[in-house]
Amino acid sequence: MYKYYESGLKSQALSLKEKFFNINFGYVFCIILLAVIGAVALYSAANGSWSPWAYRQSARFGVALGLMFVMALIDVKIYLKYSYVAYFLVLLLLIAVEVGGHVGMGAQRWIDLKLFKLQPSELMKIAMVMALAKYFHSCTLNKIESIRGIIAPALMALFPAALIIIQPDLGTALMLLFTTMVIFFVVGVQWWKFALLGGAGMVLAPIAWHFLHDYQKNRVLTFLNPERDPLGSGYHIIQSKIALGSGGIFGKGFLNGTQSHLNFLPEKHTDFIFTMLSEEFGMIGGTLVILINMIIIAYGYVFAFRTSSYFGKLVIIGLNTNYFMYVFINIAMVLGLLPVVGIPLPLISYGGTVMLSVMASFGIILCMDINRHLNLGRSSFGDD
Amino acid sequence: MNRDNDKGKTLLRRTALVAVGAFFLLLMLIARLYYLQVYQGDKYRMLADENRISTRVLIPPRGSVYDRNGVALATNEQNFQALVIAEQTPDLDTTLEHFKKIIPLTGEEEEKIKKEVRNNKKFVPVKLKDNLTWNEASAVLLNAPYLPGVFINEGLNRSYPLGIYTAHFLGYVGAVAENDVKDDPLMMVPGFKIGKSGLEKTFEKELRGQGGNVKLEVNAYGRIMKEIERDKGSAGKDLYLTIDSRLQKFAQDAFGDNSGAAIVLDVHSGEILAFVSVPSFDPNLFTTGISHKDWNALLNNERHPLTNKAISGQYSPGSTFKIVVALAALESGVIDENTTFFCSGSMSLGNHVFHCWRHWGHGKQNVVEALKNSCDIFFYEVALQLGIEKIADMARLLGMGKPTGIALDNERGGLIPDQAWKLKKYGEKWQQGESVIAGIGQGYVLATPLQLAVMVSRVVNGGYSIVPTFIKPNLKEKGKIKKLPVSRKNIEIVKQGMFEVVNGEHGTAIAARFNMDGIKMGGKTGTTQVRRISMEERRSGVVKDEDLPWRLRNHALFVGYAPQDNPHYAVAVVVEHGSSGSGVAAPIASKILQEAIRLDIK
Numbered sequence: 012m013y014k015y016y017e018s019g020l021k022s023q024a025l026s027l028k029e030k031f032f033n034i035n036f037g038y039v040f041c042i043i044l045l046a047v048i049g050a051v052a053l054y055s056a057a058n059g060s061w062s063p064w065a066y067r068q069s070a071r072f073g074v075a076l077g078l079m080f081v082m083a084l085i086d087v088k089i090y091l092k093y094s095y096v097a098y099f100l101v102l103l104l105l106i107a108v109e110v111g112g113h114v115g116m117g118a119q120r121w122i123d124l125k126l127f128k129l130q131p132s133e134l135m136k137i138a139m140v141m142a143l144a145k146y147f148h149s150c151t152l153n154k155i156e157s158i159r160g161i162i163a164p165a166l167m168a169l170f171p172a173a174l175i176i177i178q179p180d181l182g183t184a185l186m187l188l189f190t191t192m193v194i195f196f197v198v199g200v201q202w203w204k205f206a207l208l209g210g211a212g213m214v215l216a217p218i219a220w221h222f223l224h225d226y227q228k229n230r231v232l233t234f235l236n237p238e239r240d241p242l243g244s245g246y247h248i249i250q251s252k253i254a255l256g257s258g259g260i261f262g263k264g265f266l267n268g269t270q271s272h273l274n275f276l277p278e279k280h281t282d283f284i285f286t287m288l289s290e291e292f293g294m295i296g297g298t299l300v301i302l303i304n305m306i307i308i309a310y311g312y313v314f315a316f317r318t319s320s321y322f323g324k325l326v327i328i329g330l331n332t333n334y335f336m337y338v339f340i341n342i343a344m345v346l347g348l349l350p351v352v353g354i355p356l357p358l359i360s361y362g363g364t365v366m367l368s369v370m371a372s373f374g375i376i377l378c379m380d381i382n383r384h385l386n387l388g389r390s391s392f393g394d395d
Numbered sequence: 396m397n398r399d400n401d402k403g404k405t406l407l408r409r410t411a412l413v414a415v416g417a418f419f420l421l422l423m424l425i426a427r428l429y430y431l432q433v434y435q436g437d438k439y440r441m442l443a444d445e446n447r448i449s450t451r452v453l454i455p456p457r458g459s460v461y462d463r464n465g466v467a468l469a470t471n472e473q474n475f476q477a478l479v480i481a482e483q484t485p486d487l488d489t490t491l492e493h494f495k496k497i498i499p500l501t502g503e504e505e506e507k508i509k510k511e512v513r514n515n516k517k518f519v520p521v522k523l524k525d526n527l528t529w530n531e532a533s534a535v536l537l538n539a540p541y542l543p544g545v546f547i548n549e550g551l552n553r554s555y556p557l558g559i560y561t562a563h564f565l566g567y568v569g570a571v572a573e574n575d576v577k578d579d580p581l582m583m584v585p586g587f588k589i590g591k592s593g594l595e596k597t598f599e600k601e602l603r604g605q606g607g608n609v610k611l612e613v614n615a616y617g618r619i620m621k622e623i624e625r626d627k628g629s630a631g632k633d634l635y636l637t638i639d640s641r642l643q644k645f646a647q648d649a650f651g652d653n654s655g656a657a658i659v660l661d662v663h664s665g666e667i668l669a670f671v672s673v674p675s676f677d678p679n680l681f682t683t684g685i686s687h688k689d690w691n692a693l694l695n696n697e698r699h700p701l702t703n704k705a706i707s708g709q710y711s712p713g714s715t716f717k718i719v720v721a722l723a724a725l726e727s728g729v730i731d732e733n734t735t736f737f738c739s740g741s742m743s744l745g746n747h748v749f750h751c752w753r754h755w756g757h758g759k760q761n762v763v764e765a766l767k768n769s770c771d772i773f774f775y776e777v778a779l780q781l782g783i784e785k786i787a788d789m790a791r792l793l794g795m796g797k798p799t800g801i802a803l804d805n806e807r808g809g810l811i812p813d814q815a816w817k818l819k820k821y822g823e824k825w826q827q828g829e830s831v832i833a834g835i836g837q838g839y840v841l842a843t844p845l846q847l848a849v850m851v852s853r854v855v856n857g858g859y860s861i862v863p864t865f866i867k868p869n870l871k872e873k874g875k876i877k878k879l880p881v882s883r884k885n886i887e888i889v890k891q892g893m894f895e896v897v898n899g900e901h902g903t904a905i906a907a908r909f910n911m912d913g914i915k916m917g918g919k920t921g922t923t924q925v926r927r928i929s930m931e932e933r934r935s936g937v938v939k940d941e942d943l944p945w946r947l948r949n950h951a952l953f954v955g956y957a958p959q960d961n962p963h964y965a966v967a968v969v970v971e972h973g974s975s976g977s978g979v980a981a982p983i984a985s986k987i988l989q990e991a992i993r994l995d996i997k
Binding site for chain 1: 398399401402403405406407409410412413414417418420421423424425427428429431432433435436438439440442443444446447612613614615616620
């Protein structure tokens, strides 16, 4: 911890001005760059028009960018202090839309905020990371390694995941669970427990299969063999691969993607936007998008390593994992490496929900990084 | 505190592992991009083009067919189709109601339209009614305000202006059938028609032309976005026939209600001037799809209107074959112009008695007289001395015994029997009596009307082996016509006999003679039995032909030529069950030759 003093930073609370200049602008630049690429892609998706998507998405980004800065400049202690409160509030919201969705609002699972649609399941991804971080922040390694110590956090993840599955939103639920697993892994839950879980999963998978909706089964089967139903559920992935492959190294040129503009490619402004980019800008364009994302994720790990507090590290790792999952699942999906699960490419796909949650995450990550020298202490509950 | 330190260290160690894993996965995505876009790029580029490019075949206009004077025999007639685009009509039912007021639709047709609209994308044109007349099409266009989304499409329909007069040699076009060889993308176009029979079939390749195509960019719903390129193809070649449509019509009409066939040839070139097979049928019925009723009527007609009698009908040539026998006998030296035989009305050979058609006989006959009177006894004697081989050789030299090779399907070769043929066919030796029968063109001998016309032509043109053709041979080929090894002198003797048949006193076809400013015809009659006359019937008196049912009556034949001095036209007429060559076939042939002379076909 000594070395941080050398860089001239203090371990005490920072002023707002100090905080602002501690924002990592390289990170922010990468985020803005992706959003610009997103706007360009949406302009193309609308056959060279700012409406209906590019304009609205840019406006959203402007608002979300503001939110990110606000989240970054909030007092880091507030995050630690209100993590559980936030978790329970989001959980209530999740239950509310689950119940309300069934009772009165059609099948609606979001709350309309005009420019954005607030989806509690999306908020839960952040709230759960914060809550788990707080939990493990206060745990000893002994407790983490005990069975008793992981029951509470496991339930914290399983309960909302179950609520999300019955929405049904398998993709989001799986992301939530996977992020939880990564957090469990990094905090030091033993390997053998994961092996045990894996074994149990293999036994339970056929049973779980039974409970999947038909369309979900179809997605998995189609992923395993897209030619199974080339005009039905396999159509998306086949057309996506054709669009990508035909782009070649340099692409067909801006606004010249035949697969995209002749509507062979479905959902080109949302889930399959990476395909359209790669059709028009080729492997160069596709690789660039992946590289920028790699840089953003790498920043995250650097931030995690250099943050002094355990809470801060875990929050960054959790949120960074969330972001990685979006990027990886979406791109792997359009490349035909994963089943089509309806996960958008953050900052590029059209849609406010993910934009909001991802930008909020970036804000929190930045906040942890700004306050990386602050020792948040360990509010122990007398375990050791 | 130690454990706290461990806790932090564990976190760092495990996070490093996760980070490595994450980067590995992201690099895998780049590898996958490389695999899809570079390694498999060509494959996907092709698939993308298959997606977006829709190739439509453009149908070239089919070549027209004209007669030797430029009269159209087969043309493409504009055909109007009414179509509707569902997305352009607010209410299909209302539009259909308006449409029905102009052009009536059956309930069945209406159902079909509605079904097609349901089954197709909203921008796909659906056919309302085909084969509209110009008036109907303009009525639809005039009512356009009440018919939103309805439009008229022009297509081409094959049309045969002379209908029944050209059916048997032109044939007709029809839709591509399941078992047709599909070696041309045009064959896959729905509704494309190809030559199904006749010259339409033979010259299919020339008439069809080269299909063009247009490459269109379409979107995922099949809507056309733009035209990428267009290859117009080339129209089919027009065909000019040797037929003279005026003579063709005249000859066909000359048959009246009779059934049979007639061929008129230019004796020097083999050009077919008229090609008749009656009764005929209307080929226009076939181009738009013949109704079941019409088809059955054609199929079940006892006079076989669908059979091309001129080339598929094989008839005993009867007395017309005496021309061949006479020439063979003269050429072989068995007889000369002065050789005579005595006809008593019958001749015995072994225990068989052969009769002359004239029971009381002709008396002493030389070859010219025997031809003129069609004396059977003379030719029995000649055939007996000549033997079947010499007769067969001459017949073959004159174009009989095998197909002439005319450009039509279903041409049959007739039959010229010889010893080898009989041995092969029946495993028996040739009998002398069979030569006798062959001497008057009966027995095994069979010929098509076309072969008879060729036979006469080759005799009267001075022994040149012309081949019948529908396409004018070019001048070079004309020079290549081979001279047959037949002497001029003997030909003149046979011609003299044929002249006497029509113009000599008591000639068998004297009633058919004419004299057009000195132009006269020659020819030879033939009447052939269709049924066998038993010994018993012969004793009790042969039933008169006209008392028999139509299908048992004798065939009537006549082959002829004109002018006598410098032959130009040869004709062969076969009237099925026409009873008498002299009474029925000769007058028809005579009228046809007179018309040909009047028309002075160049």
